Amino acid sequence: MENFTTLFFELDSTVSVDSKILSINNYLNRSTHKDSIWAIALLLGKVPKRTATTFELRTWRCDVSDTPDWLFEESLKITGDISETIAILLPQPQKTLKISLSEVVSQILSLKNSNEQEKKAIVFDIWDTLNRDSRYLFNKILTGSLKEISSNKIIIKALAKHLNDPETIISHRLMTPWSPETVTFEKLLKTPDSSEALSKPIPFYLARSLTVNIDDLGNTNDWAVEYKWDGLRGQLIKRQGKVFLWTRNEELVTDRFPEFNLIKKSEKDNFVLDGEILGWKEDKSLPLSALQKRFKRKTLNKKLLSDIPVAFIAYDLLEHNGKDIRHLSYVERRKKLGILIASFSPNSTILFSDEIKFSSWTGLENIRSNARAIGAEGLMIKKINSAYGIGRENSDWWKWKSDPFNVDAVLLYATRDNSFRSKNFSSFTFAVKHNDRFVSITKASIGLSEEELIDISAFVKKNTIESFGPVKSLKPELVFELSFEGISKSTRHKSGVIIRLPKIERWRKDKHPHEVNTLSDLITMLEHYG
Amino acid sequence: MLLLFMPLLQFTNKGIYCEQADLYIDPWKKVPKALITHAHSDHARSGHKSYLCTHETLPILKLRLGKHIPASGIAYGETIIVNGVKFSFHPAGHIIGSAQIRAEYKGEIWVASGDYKVEDDGISAAYEPILCHHFITECTFGLPIYKWDKQQKVFDQINSWWSSNASEKTTSIIKAYSLGKAQRLIHNVDQNIGKIFTHPAVEKVNNAFREINIPIAKTIPLSPKVTSKDLEGALVISPSSSSELLNNAKSISVASASGWMMSRKRRRNGNIDRGFVLSDHVDWIGLHEAIKASGASHIYPTHGNTVTFSRYLKEQGYQTEIVKTEYAGEIDID
Ligand SMILES: [Zn+2]
Ligand SMILES: [Zn+2]
Numbered sequence: 001m002e003n004f005t006t007l008f009f010e011l012d013s014t015v016s017v018d019s020k021i022l023s024i025n026n027y028l029n030r031s032t033h034k035d036s037i038w039a040i041a042l043l044l045g046k047v048p049k050r051t052a053t054t055f056e057l058r059t060w061r062c063d064v065s066d067t068p069d070w071l072f073e074e075s076l077k078i079t080g081d082i083s084e085t086i087a088i089l090l091p092q093p094q095k096t097l098k099i100s101l102s103e104v105v106s107q108i109l110s111l112k113n114s115n116e117q118e119k120k121a122i123v124f125d126i127w128d129t130l131n132r133d134s135r136y137l138f139n140k141i142l143t144g145s146l147k148e149i150s151s152n153k154i155i156i157k158a159l160a161k162h163l164n165d166p167e168t169i170i171s172h173r174l175m176t177p178w179s180p181e182t183v184t185f186e187k188l189l190k191t192p193d194s195s196e197a198l199s200k201p202i203p204f205y206l207a208r209s210l211t212v213n214i215d216d217l218g219n220t221n222d223w224a225v226e227y228k229w230d231g232l233r234g235q236l237i238k239r240q241g242k243v244f245l246w247t248r249n250e251e252l253v254t255d256r257f258p259e260f261n262l263i264k265k266s267e268k269d270n271f272v273l274d275g276e277i278l279g280w281k282e283d284k285s286l287p288l289s290a291l292q293k294r295f296k297r298k299t300l301n302k303k304l305l306s307d308i309p310v311a312f313i314a315y316d317l318l319e320h321n322g323k324d325i326r327h328l329s330y331v332e333r334r335k336k337l338g339i340l341i342a343s344f345s346p347n348s349t350i351l352f353s354d355e356i357k358f359s360s361w362t363g364l365e366n367i368r369s370n371a372r373a374i375g376a377e378g379l380m381i382k383k384i385n386s387a388y389g390i391g392r393e394n395s396d397w398w399k400w401k402s403d404p405f406n407v408d409a410v411l412l413y414a415t416r417d418n419s420f421r422s423k424n425f426s427s428f429t430f431a432v433k434h435n436d437r438f439v440s441i442t443k444a445s446i447g448l449s450e451e452e453l454i455d456i457s458a459f460v461k462k463n464t465i466e467s468f469g470p471v472k473s474l475k476p477e478l479v480f481e482l483s484f485e486g487i488s489k490s491t492r493h494k495s496g497v498i499i500r501l502p503k504i505e506r507w508r509k510d511k512h513p514h515e516v517n518t519l520s521d522l523i524t525m526l527e528h529y530g
Numbered sequence: 531m532l533l534l535f536m537p538l539l540q541f542t543n544k545g546i547y548c549e550q551a552d553l554y555i556d557p558w559k560k561v562p563k564a565l566i567t568h569a570h571s572d573h574a575r576s577g578h579k580s581y582l583c584t585h586e587t588l589p590i591l592k593l594r595l596g597k598h599i600p601a602s603g604i605a606y607g608e609t610i611i612v613n614g615v616k617f618s619f620h621p622a623g624h625i626i627g628s629a630q631i632r633a634e635y636k637g638e639i640w641v642a643s644g645d646y647k648v649e650d651d652g653i654s655a656a657y658e659p660i661l662c663h664h665f666i667t668e669c670t671f672g673l674p675i676y677k678w679d680k681q682q683k684v685f686d687q688i689n690s691w692w693s694s695n696a697s698e699k700t701t702s703i704i705k706a707y708s709l710g711k712a713q714r715l716i717h718n719v720d721q722n723i724g725k726i727f728t729h730p731a732v733e734k735v736n737n738a739f740r741e742i743n744i745p746i747a748k749t750i751p752l753s754p755k756v757t758s759k760d761l762e763g764a765l766v767i768s769p770s771s772s773s774e775l776l777n778n779a780k781s782i783s784v785a786s787a788s789g790w791m792m793s794r795k796r797r798r799n800g801n802i803d804r805g806f807v808l809s810d811h812v813d814w815i816g817l818h819e820a821i822k823a824s825g826a827s828h829i830y831p832t833h834g835n836t837v838t839f840s841r842y843l844k845e846q847g848y849q850t851e852i853v854k855t856e857y858a859g860e861i862d863i864d
Pocket of ligand 1: 568645
């Protein structure tokens, strides 16, 4: 148990992804498989159903600790955590034997069928064995209140390193629903299963941002253009009747999108599609923020599924009925893709990414400037004779993003991110006008030069109205031009809008605070493009 | 005629007052005569007409309040008699030079603890229990959740944090108060791990102690001349979290060493990478040991969780009276 406790507090005390991976790796190296499988489950927030309540623990505590309840209450005000308070207030453990994480958890599980007296006896016994920090975790697990400690991605990386396997394989193995109560470490993570090869994604071919002049691409007939959708790049695989959905970050997300599982039965072909996972409702794309909601929720309910349905906009076919066709030209692959998608049932959630007809580069510029209106964030320009390659270094595929949105906003708050790392302020909150007041719309931290940061910090020192720790509220005086990539509705923000990827374009020393944009300007943008 | 019996020490709006001797202990308003337990700013204010403190506190008092203040020193255990009241200073174990002040008059004994801790930290004169009838005790950490580990265990944690940072050329920074915690850290960390740099505020205190032959280990003051190479793998002890002198450090890990780090909430909200539970104040267990060892029946909690602590003591059968002071409470130096 102490090993796991050490791991927990190491993870708790760092924000660095590398250190976290290292800590998990060290833990795996020093622990038995029996403990490791539980550790992984707990890190991922797979906590067994609680077998005691915090109220019970609080009551039982009184039998072994002489702190009066009112004093317990006072202590709780400081820690804000019942499990922690109990862990500290219990007397020193008297038992010297060591107990492993898996033993602790199996004791916890065994309480399921015990009466109160038996439960109490076992809990006292464990309390009397564990040190303070381990007791804290024990209380948390026992009462089902341990939160997810580490992200999937970090655990996958650590396991891949530990087992010396590719991350995609680990991702696959962790993908199927599993419970540490029924599966062993070996079975879950060290046993290849036949579907592993089936799920294996093909490396994504990536486009470069258009840096050359559009005219320099030459003859328009050599190029095909599609919309660049504002969703998540994905790879939809159907092999031997099994379906897998990967994101660009090599995360297997099939279970987040039951929509695509339907194709298992209905379509007879096997394929690997490259495309975009997109919130899609009534033939229109939904903003990225909607799709992210689907990702964030632990469980998908009917309402969420019907509020935010998704589609897969396929733009390429990489493998067809077991045959790798990446060497074929764009045109040939797209032809096959078109036929394949046409063969799908009419209510299929897999759609074809249409080609945009254009006759001149100037004409294309107009189309690009309207891309936002249909929910796309720009255009993709692909050479018609190009094969599907690997990586990003190429001049076959270009992404040509729409110009960002722009607003003028006034600086309202400045934050020193970590006082030790910099003496200057580095994160800023901007506001637009609303009636006679300013309402903050976004935080931004990139885009200013070192000299500008120094000047702004000097301004902050002289014009702070109020301090909230590292955050200073300021006299609304400095105006900045901000650019951003997207805007959507938000109920969590006072302004009612949320801005995506804001960047500080320039300091508008020529502008007065009363000249900044208004909230209704933003609402108009939202109505047009949100 | 009704004879009003006045206690030897009273609690006034200027501080703890001894009417018989006409002097104050740690007063926060200007008074003619002040006895000072230690040089932390909530106990040693400026503007008194005369100061008396231990020999070890004296240089710090002068450093902070001015070279020419009318202050004199006294040895631990030495007695002075003022209008029949016997006063003596005894080790409080809080920081170097810190003292409890004992007052005796006609067989009645009072002890004002100032700030104290019962564990010997290796550099401050170790706390000595003093028998008395009336004990004025601090209770900064007067809640049962505050229980300190033995200092060696904490320093093992600090050393392993420092050496693992050092192996990655990261600079380890411990935020610590310049008087007290800083010297305790310097004295107890494993000096073989690397170089120790100090903020100028810490170095001033170090030098003041070195001048009176208190052995503070070698430290290097931070200055603009210190390069990023120098700081690789080093330990920095600094009170402030925003020093320009640290801009050179490439990769840093920031820790805090204080009793407040006991709570996970505090550790997580502190904008720090590590929180070590290391306090110069007495913990819950130590408070009870100290009160018991004093033999006092009247306890006057001050400085911290006074209400809670006093209620608890009453339940334990003590006579208590809360003393309202202007010593730093919740936000205390620790
Ligand atoms: Zn103090
Ligand atoms: Zn104090």
